[in-house]
Amino acid sequence: MDTLFLAEVTLAGLGAGALYALTGVAFVLIYKATRVVNLAIGEILMLGGYAFLGFAAGLGLSPWLALPLAIAAGGALGWLVERALIRPMLGESPISVFMVTIGLGSILAGVVQLGWGADPLRLPEFMPSTPVFIGEAYLAPKVAIGFVAAAVVIGLFLALFRFSRGGVALKATAADQGAAYSVGIDVPRVFSVAWILACATAAGAGVLIGAIGGISPTMGVFGLSVLVVVIIGGLDSIAGALVGGLLIGLVEALAGAFLGGEFKLVVTFALLLVLLMVRPYGLFGTHEIERL
């Protein structure tokens, strides 16, 4: 086998995996804080890409101004969704809440299609395009930038959770909502902040993904792969999202290169099924003990 080809495929896979990991972290953030499984994450990501397009191409702003605006738009959407849709569902069964997010995803996909049409679009170029070589292996510059950006953001998140007051409050809420309330943590605010941060992150990831592969109303399918990532990693584990993201990125790239593009999804889902049988709560997820 050609080692160079393998190295290039591996690098591309890890690059895609970093974006999976980034979106996975956004997903885990919401799940950890609010116990909500957000199936609309793919659509929020898509909306981030379209918001960027709207600001950069529609309003003619510089991409470097449009990027933070798109991220802010994602955050605003997160705040709105938490307030309008998720908070009324507090205390309802998890199935209902996760169906609400499916409905939300459908609404967002429809809105995007209504506003921008069903055809795929390209984002304006704003990243440098000098090819990157690691050793001899070629790596598309956008993928490399995506990888670095994802790594930086995830690093920031990890530092934030460990050292900031808000991060500790989030961890406390994740561990036990009642106890967090009783020590004076404003749990509803933690919910709000988690949704804002997660949706802003997803929107940012959407811009990166859109810059690499273009945007279309069917981009929400990306959310399906992210779902596989977080299930493999464990729903409530940030480390799991990282490992799962890189793993799925790698597996998809290898399956795409050696078996053909149509095998990507089926290989990851087969892997998921096998893993669920062996480790029902993912690689790093907490095994919840149920009591009567």
Add this chain to the structure above:
Amino acid sequence: MRIGTLKTSYAADEALFDTPTQRLLLGLLALGAIAFPFVASPYWLFLACLCAINVASATGLNLLTGYTGLVSLGQAAFMSVGAYTVAVLEIRLGTPFFINLLVGAGLAAMIGILVGIPSLKVKGLYLAIATIAASVILHFLFAHWSLTGESRGLSMPPARLFGLTLDQPFSLYWLIMPVTCLMVLGAANLLRTRIGRAFIAIRDRDISAEVLGIPLLRYKLTSFAISSFYAGLAGGLWAYFFRVVTPESFPLVNSIFYLAAIIVGGMGTILGGILGAVFMTLVPELLKFVANWATPIYPDALAALAPVRTIVFGGLIVGFLIFEPRGLAEIWRRLRRFFHLWPFRT
């Protein structure tokens, strides 16, 4: 106004339809269903058949999700198993359609059991994802297997009965409607048996159910089997109705459609499955009417139809879950209660 229901025998108390009014209304409904094909236009017959197929599948999913509490996003995939089996049998062997339908449903039930095996270890979302995984794998299989026509799919001859060819909505109505009615009646009766009671116990608290002596694995798999049997049968009817089966006939969004139908209708009630499936089937058609009507005022109305349908679909799910979590069945119940005491209490 109704003043009371007096029952003087156990048989009367156990009856599925326990009041004379209920029996009268159902009788009228049955007469209406029989008279319908003779008065309705082919378009409405087409819609009626589509509704009936969706009712059958949604009722199956309701048994699994609404009564046993296991979320499945694989209903469309189980339907595709039934549809492909029917198509392959019809093309290759040309066996009578009722045998094809039963074989398709049986095969779907077996696949359902296979998919349900993780349900003992995983619950909730993890299980939902496992069913998505199964549907992705099934889709891949159908799109790459020469027996199932790969990505081109299969086109099949119509069903035949005593030399009659069932290829028009009018004739298919007489196949689809009775089968759906039987399936719904079967589901309603199932819930009054030991198995149905076990399902409900598992939904309410699976650990308690196990402590009470209900073997979880057996009943969860039974639920998966029955639900996919329903899906397979509905898929078979679907195949006879459209006579073209492709890998894209049953996308993941259809599974979400059935889940949405039972949510909108009301999870855990037989009536809810029926109302939800009919409602969700008719809403896109209603939107089409609105778009046709709005075209003179707003010329792009037809182009905006697809995205608006997607938005309304999502909006219905979200709206019902937030404002009417028990669905259309609850609205219907409230209406009935209102008329029970009408006009003395409003």
